Amino acid sequence: MARSTLRRRAVDARELMDDPNCDPVLLTRTYEQFQVVNAIVSGWHGTYRDRIRPLLSPVLPSTLLDVGCGGGDIARALAHWAATDGLQLQVTGIDPDARALDFATRTPNPDGVRFLLAESSELVDAAQRFDFVISNHVLHHLSAERFADLLIDSELLCRGLALHSDIRRSAVAYGVFSVGTLPFFHHSYIREDGLTSIRRSYTTAELRIAARRGWTVEAHAPFRNLLSYAASTAARSGGPEPDA
Template sequence: MTLRERAVGLTEIMDDPACDPVRLAATYRRFGAVNRLVSGWGTVYRARLAPLLRGLGRPARVLDLGSGGGDLLVRLDRLATRDGLDVQWTGADPDPRAHEAALRRPASPRIRFVQSDSTALLAAGERFDAVVSNHVLHHLSPEALAGFARDSLDLATGSVLHADIERGRLAYGLYAAGVLPLAPGTFLHTDGLRSIRRSYRVDELAAALGDAWRVDRPAPFRVLATGAGRA
């Protein structure tokens, strides 16, 4: 195995429609704990998202594209509520299994989950003050990445923030050992390592997305693509 290049031929177990539904549900439930440890969204929220929302001076609408089991929106909602920000959150994922997992989360009047993708949201006339995603980019083919990036800019009037893990030996080794206590009964160990092998480095993601995007490293082992919405 080498981490020199992206392992684009790998697929994650949970992306298989025929994967074990019990293990899949357990994986979605534990994503919240894993993402609190590795996603860096506390830093991204404080430095990038909260200033935008606060500067609006009015209630905000934020979209999480590819929201999976909904753990990111639950976390962002708690942070924004603590800061006195009025935000309505929408989580969109076309996978019915992810949508069902999100709906099983404790309800918040500020969060809604829809089974949809970016194309359908655009066609429905939806627009948002900010669009975010977490751990989506490495799943996408070059064609799907281009469409996802384009649509997210067209859905946003403000910032677009796409966060993902960055491929590297240290990230791979630390994750392999660190996730073990949370992994039993889930796909977290195998799929997490496959995700790292499929993920981009900063320069690779910048080249893949093009000039409309700025890509940097907001936290160790993380990449963040930032774009200016054009809705």
């Protein structure tokens, strides 16, 4: 792909697995392979180690909400890492796609992650609160309106720390993923949808413009943005000002 085609977000591009009529066998295989792909590129173990683990306790339970959890691999990984460290973390994963929740609930879940078919707005309406609110590779899927809604919901749901991790768009990221996945991930949507995701994702500068006040954007290796919000900091400053 020419470098010039990555200068702007491909907001009209659509991922194949988002089609409600996509092949169910390929979709299941995609969910299965997410665990491998996310372990390599998502960086969540480092984020858990640096941002989440220091705030956990071996005695007092903390709660974490994974928004748009997909097949649930990140939610299960976070619960497993905390349990391995002897720390108390109760993880809930939500997704509005029944196909994702079906896969998540059929997958072995030894650390007791709770999975729900829900939107973040439904938990806001139910006055739910969590110590951590996270998402993985969700932001680039959203329209500008839904993006803003997710950040507002995160502020309302979070009493501690919100962390939204997403792909960082670049020609290098596109080239590395294209070449690196070519021999692998057959019979799934991983490669084609992954390339579409890179085209739809934000650069760090674009994400800083899109984010609400009170949120911080950091560029992380290898090709990732981390959008974060600290509820305690916002409370001390009187909270983020509402956006138009």
